[in-house]
Amino acid sequence: MNQKLLQRLKPESVEVEIIRVEESEETAIEDSELDEMWSYVGKKSNPRWLWHAIDRRSGAVLAYVFGRRKDKIFLQLRKLLDPFRIKHYCTDGWGAYERHLPAKCHEVGKQKTQRIERKYLRLRTRIKRLARKTICFSKTEEMHDLVIGLFINRYEFGLPV
Numbered sequence: 001m002n003q004k005l006l007q008r009l010k011p012e013s014v015e016v017e018i019i020r021v022e023e024s025e026e027t028a029i030e031d032s033e034l035d036e037m038w039s040y041v042g043k044k045s046n047p048r049w050l051w052h053a054i055d056r057r058s059g060a061v062l063a064y065v066f067g068r069r070k071d072k073i074f075l076q077l078r079k080l081l082d083p084f085r086i087k088h089y090c091t092d093g094w095g096a097y098e099r100h101l102p103a104k105c106h107e108v109g110k111q112k113t114q115r116i117e118r119k120y121l122r123l124r125t126r127i128k129r130l131a132r133k134t135i136c137f138s139k140t141e142e143m144h145d146l147v148i149g150l151f152i153n154r155y156e157f158g159l160p161v
Contacts, residue, residue, distance in 0.1 A: 031089075032089055033091070035117065036049045036051045041138045041139070042138070048068075048145075049067060049073065050123075059119075061119070066149075070096070074100060127148060
């Protein structure tokens with residue numbers, strides 16, 4: 001990539017438009033899939049996780065956050081999902097989901113998270129720094145989050161970047 005472009009592109013210079021969802025019964029999401037994807041910054045001992053949620057019916061990304069694989073990062077994602085009033089969550093067996101999602105509307109199992117896993121495959125194919133065996137990797141957390149976030153904003157939300 002062109003070094004001049006990288007020098008001009010700083011995380012604080014990227015503008016993000018926040019779109020609010022109207023609070024109505026029609027906007028409630030019936031089923032959603034939540035999952036997290038591992039990558040690293042600099043070296044494998046510095047892991048970085050992409051947490052995100054999709055609508056099971058449409059496959060649309062609802063929200064995403066970056067961070068460690070900790071409960072407080074999941075709670076950030078959960079806060080972003082509140083306006084969607086999700087009725088049912090499908091996740092893998094990670095403990096943060098079981099600790100913070102009501103048991104009556106939470107289903108654990110890999111068979112219900114296949115669509116979100118397919119999205120991870122697309123991300124790993126198109127963004128080489130996410131591939132598990134590669135010489136391409138991010139050197140800073142800011143650049144890592146920025147590259148992946150711009151990709152998601154462009155191809156999932158249709159926002160110009």
